[in-house]
Every structure is written in structure tokens, then in C-alpha cells.
Amino acid sequence: MSLDEGRNFLKYKNFNQQEFNKAAEEVKTLTKRPTDDELLKLYALFKQGSVGDNNTSKPGILDLKGKAKWNAWNNLKGTTQDAAKQEYVDFANELLAKYE
Template sequence: MVSEQFNAAAEKVKSLTKRPSDDEFLQLYALFKQASVGDNDTAKPGLLDLKGKAKWEAWNKQKGKSSEAAQQEYITFVEGLVAKYA
């Protein structure tokens, strides 16, 4: 089941021994939020909130993607990170 694999992948991320790049973190965040919350309907952060704005934009790029598709993409992405950083 995809949900169980998704939860397992979310746990695997916590065990990485090296830090992924900022872009990889943003992709992880965006896919996780899309999979668990759905489309981004929050207000865009202000100009001075650079981190919040980057996260918002990354998540917003996933708009329209189903939860199942986002979960599967997250699982695949985490597997790549584990191979690269574990």
C-alpha cells in the first residue's frame, strides 16, 4: 500500500547521515505537503520571509497532483536520497 510506503519513506529521511541540498529539501517538503495536505491554499509569505516563500513556491508547484501521485513521487525521491546520503 502506498500510504504505508509513504510513512516508511518519511521515517527513512530522518536516518540520512548527510544533509541533502536545499533544493532536495524543498522537493521533499513540497511532495510531503502535497501528499499529506493537498493543494496549497495558504497565503504567500511576505518578501522578507525568504525561507517561507521558497517552501510555499515549491509546494505550490505541485498543485493539481493527486495525493497518491505525490506519495509515490516522494517514495521514489527518498529512495534516491537514501542511496546518495545514507
């Protein structure tokens, strides 16, 4: 990778992170509540984008909410953090258009 290619890569990566952070803040301003499935998808994409593959223990059988969130995140295993961030931004924009 040349120096210019490296700079462009870093510029894209920083842009991606900035857009991701901005989208995470903007979805907090929704005036209507998205569906549970939409919230689970948003949660899973956020976790995959910020942490990577799920590295936590599966919640107990009685923790239904925790189990649903864990499964949603775990289903994204293998998705790169950059891809998850971009998908999060795209999905957040869809929700902002739908619920504002």
C-alpha cells in the same frame, strides 16, 4: 467498480500510505544533509501528498525560507495526493541511496 476492484484499490491506497509514512521516517535518518533544492522538493512532495493543493497564504516578502517552501509546494498544484506520495517515496529512496 466491483467489490473486488474496490478492495484492491483500498489495498493499494493503504500500501501507498504505509510506504509514504515509512519513507518520511527513513529520510530523518540521513547521515549527510541533502542540498537545499532536494530538501525543498522533498518538502513540497510531502505537503502535496499529505495535504493536497497548497491552501495557505503566501508568506511575506522578507520570509525567504517560507516563500521558497510555499513556492515549491504551490508548483505541485493539481498533482494528486497519491501521485505525490509515490513520487515522494521514489525520491526519498534516491536520497537514501545517495546520502547513506
